[in-house]
Amino acid sequence: MGVRSRTVSQYHRSELINLLAMVPLD
Numbered sequence: 001m002g003v004r005s006r007t008v009s010q011y012h013r014s015e016l017i018n019l020l021a022m023v024p025l026d
Helices: 002-022
Strands: none
């Protein structure tokens, strides 16, 4: 369960990074 939750958290983190990358920082 611990490894699973860790994987989920990493997935969400990458998703957030992708969203930030799509949003223009200007």
